[in-house]
Amino acid sequence: EERSDETKGVAEAATHLTALIDARRAVEVTIGGVRRVAAIEDAGRLRDALGVPLPVGIPVAFLEPVADPLGDLVARHARTHGPFLGSAVAARFGLGSAIVRQTLQRLEADGRVTSGYFLPDPPSATEAGPRASATTAGPDETEWCDTEVLRRLRMRSLAAIRGSVEPVPPAAFARFLPEWQHLARPLDGIDGVATAIEQLAGVPIPASAWESLVLPQRVRDYTPAMLDELTSSGEVVWAGHGALPGRDGWVSLHPADLAPFTVPFAAETPEPGSLEAQLLAALASGGAYFAAQLRETTGADNEVSVVEALWNLAWSGHVTNDTFAPIRALLSGGNQAHKVARRAPRARTFRGMSLARPASAPRPLNVGGRWSLLPEAETDPARRATVSAGLLLDRYGVVTRGSVQSEGLPGGFAQAYRVLAGFEEAGHCRRGYVIEKLGAAQFAASATIDRLRTFAGLADPPPRTARTLAATDPANPYGAALGWPRRDDVSHRPGRKAGELVVLVDGALALYLGRGGKTVLAFTDDEEELRAATADLAAMAKARRLETLTVEKVNGDGMYGTAGGSLLGRLLQEAGFVATPRGYTLRKTL
Structure with missing residues (x-):
C-alpha cells in the first residue's frame, strides 16, 4: 500500500x-x-x-x-x-x-x-x-x-528542549543555592577566597557581614590576612555603596579584571574647594597614598578630618583602599549590623607599670592601607550587561526575575533578559520553566539544570540540615528568587536588610531574626525543625563571635506566657541561650 x-x-x-x-x-x-x-x-x-x-x-x-x-x-x-x-x-x-x-x-x-x-x-x-x-x-x-x-x-530546538524539562519545586532550589555557592563544601585557602569573591563580584553586602558570616562560611580556614593579601596585591578591589547606621556600610568585592564592569558608578562630584574635592585631585595622579600623606598634600587641619572625607568618598563610590583594615577599624568603633565582639586589649608590663590601652580609649579610625581612586567604571551599557549576565549565571545557577531585581542592576530584568536570550541562541544557556511558580523567563546552563534536579529527586533529604545566613547573603534565596513565606497572623514582614539573619532547615525558611535577634519570625511549628534551627543559630553565633543576641518576641508575641514563646524559649535554652527578664540571651564570652 x-x-x-x-x-x-x-x-x-x-x-x-x-x-x-x-x-x-x-x-x-x-x-x-x-x-x-x-x-x-x-x-x-x-x-x-x-x-x-x-x-x-x-x-x-x-x-x-x-x-x-x-x-x-x-x-x-x-x-x-x-x-x-x-x-x-x-x-x-x-x-x-x-x-x-x-x-x-x-x-x-x-x-x-x-x-x-x-x-x-x-x-x-x-x-x-x-x-x-x-x-x-x-x-x-x-x-x-x-x-x-x-x-x-x-x-525550534530550544523550544523542544524547554518543553522536555520538568520544573523542580522552589524548595529544591532553596537546597541547591547554598551548595552552589560553596556553603555545603567550603573552599580552602587564599585561592578559595578568590573563587568566592569572583562568584560574589559586585554584590553589595554589609561590611560587617563579609568577614563575620559570608566569607568564613565559604572558606573553611578563612582569615582576614587572606583578603588583605588579595587586595594589597591588586587582585581584588573593594567598593562602597553607601553608609549604614553604626559606622557600617554596603561594600562589594571585585576581582581586578572584572572591576570596570562591576564597580558602582560614582555619585556626584564633591563641591569644588571641599576637602573631598582636594582629595580626589590628589589621587587623580593615579598613585596610592596613606592618610597621613594626603593630609600633607591637602593641608588639612588633622588626619581625622582626612579620614572622614575619605570615607565620604568611599561610600559614594569614588575611592578604595589596598587593604580591608580601614573597614575593620571603622566597624570596631560603632554598632555595625553584624557586630563582632572585640577581644580585650593585650597588656604589657614595663618596670611594674601596666601599658595596656584602656578599652574605651580613642583610637584612630584608619589603621593603615593606601587610598586610591576606584577603577573607572565601564560606561558601555551593553558590555556591562554582558558581564553582569554571565556573573548572574555563575552566582545563582538559575537566573530568575527575582534574583536580578534583588541586585538592582542597571536596566533591570529587561536588560538582563535580552543578554541572556542572546546567550541562549549562542548555546551558552537554556531558557525555560526550571523552577515552579517563577514563570518561564528563567535561564540556566544544561549541566546546572541537571544538578538542580538532583535536589528535587532526594527521597530522603539530609535530616534537619540547618544553615544560618545573613539575610543579605546571595546564598539566601528568600526575598530574591523566592518570595518570603507569609504568616497572616503577623504584621511584621521580613526583608533582606542589614543585620538581619535567616535560618534555613533543609532549604525551607525556619527562622527570621531582626537586628540583634530581638524580633523572631518562626515559619514552622515543627519542634525538630526548630531545634535544628536554634542549635545552628547558637553554634554560628559562637563560632563567628557575633555580639549578644537577645530574643524578646516571636511572631509578635512576648517570649513568656505564649505557646510559641514557650516552645522556642525551651529550644533556645537547649542551644545555650539564657533566660532573662527581657527574653532569651546568648552572650559572647571573650
Missing part, C-alpha cells in the same frame, strides 16, 4: 510538471548530466552560472543577465535546505568544489550564510543527487547553513 501511494505521488508530480512546461512556466534542462525541470525565471541564471543549454522559445525577459547568477542559485539552495556540505552543492550543479566554496565564502562575508559543524553526523555528498556519489564528504568538511534557517532551527 505504501509503494502504491508513493507511485501515485510520483505520477501526480509528473503530471503537474508537464502542465507547467506546457504553460511555459518551466523548462527542461540538463544540469551535470541529469535532466531537471527549472522555473523559467531562472533560465538566464542557469545559462550564465552553469553554462546550461536552453531550449528555444524562452522570452527575452527571462534571459536578461543578473549581477551574481551563481550566488543566487547557491543562496537559494541554502534557503531551502538545512545544514549542507559544499560538495553536495557542487554535485547538484555539476561544478568544482573550489568554485562553490568561493561562492559560499562570498555569501558568508555578506552575512547570508554561516559555516561550522552543526550536525552530529554530517551528510554525505551522495544525498545531493544521482551524480553526487562521485564526491565523498571528508570527516572535517565544513558545513554551511543559511543564517535565517539556522536561527529557526535553533529556536
Whole structure:
C-alpha cells in the first residue's frame, strides 16, 4: 500500500510538471548530466552560472543577465535546505568544489550564510543527487547553513528542549543555592577566597557581614590576612555603596579584571574647594597614598578630618583602599549590623607599670592601607550587561526575575533578559520553566539544570540540615528568587536588610531574626525543625563571635506566657541561650 501511494505521488508530480512546461512556466534542462525541470525565471541564471543549454522559445525577459547568477542559485539552495556540505552543492550543479566554496565564502562575508559543524553526523555528498556519489564528504568538511534557517532551527530546538524539562519545586532550589555557592563544601585557602569573591563580584553586602558570616562560611580556614593579601596585591578591589547606621556600610568585592564592569558608578562630584574635592585631585595622579600623606598634600587641619572625607568618598563610590583594615577599624568603633565582639586589649608590663590601652580609649579610625581612586567604571551599557549576565549565571545557577531585581542592576530584568536570550541562541544557556511558580523567563546552563534536579529527586533529604545566613547573603534565596513565606497572623514582614539573619532547615525558611535577634519570625511549628534551627543559630553565633543576641518576641508575641514563646524559649535554652527578664540571651564570652 505504501509503494502504491508513493507511485501515485510520483505520477501526480509528473503530471503537474508537464502542465507547467506546457504553460511555459518551466523548462527542461540538463544540469551535470541529469535532466531537471527549472522555473523559467531562472533560465538566464542557469545559462550564465552553469553554462546550461536552453531550449528555444524562452522570452527575452527571462534571459536578461543578473549581477551574481551563481550566488543566487547557491543562496537559494541554502534557503531551502538545512545544514549542507559544499560538495553536495557542487554535485547538484555539476561544478568544482573550489568554485562553490568561493561562492559560499562570498555569501558568508555578506552575512547570508554561516559555516561550522552543526550536525552530529554530517551528510554525505551522495544525498545531493544521482551524480553526487562521485564526491565523498571528508570527516572535517565544513558545513554551511543559511543564517535565517539556522536561527529557526535553533529556536525550534530550544523550544523542544524547554518543553522536555520538568520544573523542580522552589524548595529544591532553596537546597541547591547554598551548595552552589560553596556553603555545603567550603573552599580552602587564599585561592578559595578568590573563587568566592569572583562568584560574589559586585554584590553589595554589609561590611560587617563579609568577614563575620559570608566569607568564613565559604572558606573553611578563612582569615582576614587572606583578603588583605588579595587586595594589597591588586587582585581584588573593594567598593562602597553607601553608609549604614553604626559606622557600617554596603561594600562589594571585585576581582581586578572584572572591576570596570562591576564597580558602582560614582555619585556626584564633591563641591569644588571641599576637602573631598582636594582629595580626589590628589589621587587623580593615579598613585596610592596613606592618610597621613594626603593630609600633607591637602593641608588639612588633622588626619581625622582626612579620614572622614575619605570615607565620604568611599561610600559614594569614588575611592578604595589596598587593604580591608580601614573597614575593620571603622566597624570596631560603632554598632555595625553584624557586630563582632572585640577581644580585650593585650597588656604589657614595663618596670611594674601596666601599658595596656584602656578599652574605651580613642583610637584612630584608619589603621593603615593606601587610598586610591576606584577603577573607572565601564560606561558601555551593553558590555556591562554582558558581564553582569554571565556573573548572574555563575552566582545563582538559575537566573530568575527575582534574583536580578534583588541586585538592582542597571536596566533591570529587561536588560538582563535580552543578554541572556542572546546567550541562549549562542548555546551558552537554556531558557525555560526550571523552577515552579517563577514563570518561564528563567535561564540556566544544561549541566546546572541537571544538578538542580538532583535536589528535587532526594527521597530522603539530609535530616534537619540547618544553615544560618545573613539575610543579605546571595546564598539566601528568600526575598530574591523566592518570595518570603507569609504568616497572616503577623504584621511584621521580613526583608533582606542589614543585620538581619535567616535560618534555613533543609532549604525551607525556619527562622527570621531582626537586628540583634530581638524580633523572631518562626515559619514552622515543627519542634525538630526548630531545634535544628536554634542549635545552628547558637553554634554560628559562637563560632563567628557575633555580639549578644537577645530574643524578646516571636511572631509578635512576648517570649513568656505564649505557646510559641514557650516552645522556642525551651529550644533556645537547649542551644545555650539564657533566660532573662527581657527574653532569651546568648552572650559572647571573650
